[in-house]
Amino acid sequence: MWIYEKKLEYPIRVSYTNPRLAKEVITQYGGPDGELAASLRYLTQRYTMPIPQAKAVLTDIGTEELAHMEIVAALVYNLIKHASVDEIKAAGLDDYYADHDRALYFVNAAGAPWVASYIQSKGDPIADLHEDLAAEQKARATYEYLIQLSDDPDVTDALRFLREREVVHFQRFGETLNLVHEWMDSKNVF
Amino acid sequence: MADREPTGSTNPNVPGPLRGQTMGYLGELARAYVPPQMFSRVWSPAEGLAKGTIFPELYRPYEPGERA
Numbered sequence: 288m289w290i291y292e293k294k295l296e297y298p299i300r301v302s303y304t305n306p307r308l309a310k311e312v313i314t315q316y317g318g319p320d321g322e323l324a325a326s327l328r329y330l331t332q333r334y335t336m337p338i339p340q341a342k343a344v345l346t347d348i349g350t351e352e353l354a355h356m357e358i359v360a361a362l363v364y365n366l367i368k369h370a371s372v373d374e375i376k377a378a379g380l381d382d383y384y385a386d387h388d389r390a391l392y393f394v395n396a397a398g399a400p401w402v403a404s405y406i407q408s409k410g411d412p413i414a415d416l417h418e419d420l421a422a423e424q425k426a427r428a429t430y431e432y433l434i435q436l437s438d439d440p441d442v443t444d445a446l447r448f449l450r451e452r453e454v455v456h457f458q459r460f461g462e463t464l465n466l467v468h469e470w471m472d473s474k475n476v477f
Numbered sequence: 478m479a480d481r482e483p484t485g486s487t488n489p490n491v492p493g494p495l496r497g498q499t500m501g502y503l504g505e506l507a508r509a510y511v512p513p514q515m516f517s518r519v520w521s522p523a524e525g526l527a528k529g530t531i532f533p534e535l536y537r538p539y540e541p542g543e544r545a
């Protein structure tokens with residue numbers, strides 16, 4: 288179970304209405320390397336982790352990714368909530384508007400909907416942890432591309448925070464991989 | 478891993494020191510390693526929130542333009 292804090296993990300603001308930037312940032316909501324994929328991947332893989340430390344790391348990081356999903360949702364919504372239809376059309380967000388108005392939906396930057404095949408749950412803890420390490424690097428790279436694309440210093444500030452969290456998560460998954468290897472060696476399971 | 482033998486391996490099936498086979502890197506072949514973080518100093522909670530981590534050794538700020 289979870290306990291909900293009625294505030295964001297990191298406070299956000301946006302400088303101005305910017306549907307063009309929203310169209311790109313939304314990929315970290317519903318894209319292949321986004322926060323929905325990250326949270327569901329870790330919270331699902333944890334069941335087949337062989338040691339309690341690994342289950343705990345996946346639970347903790349999966350929970351934090353839910354908090355990041357909320358931050359990204361707040362960024363996207365604040366960038367589009369006051370946009371006029373003309374501004375939405377000019378930004379190329381009119382295809383999205385036709386189906387969703389200014390509501391949040393899980394899509395990548397090109398509008399493709401989230402699919403479960405973005406993630407794997409293999410039952411093999413070594414394979415799963417390597418996917419998780421790669422997922423953190425892909426998320427870090429995506430945040431760097433979004434920072435390059437951002438023309439809003441307030442959005443960039445939040446993207447920098449989220450990017451640094453991926454660096455920390457990579458370290459934690461690496462330490463978890465070492466623990467699982469040590470556990471497997473001690474059990475002599477190969 | 479600091480307190481390990483140079484092979485870095487706890488795998489009983491891995492024979493002898495593997496230093497030569499791993500080009501001077503610690504550890505056994507065909508697996509990935511991330512060095513464990515050693516606890517040192519930490520930033521204040523406020524500074525950690527601003528930076529995204531309270532651990533100076535994990536802080537990797539990004540400046541666009543490096544390969545943009």
Ligand SMILES: [Fe+2]
Pocket residue numbers: 325352423426452453456
């Ligand atoms: Fe992450």
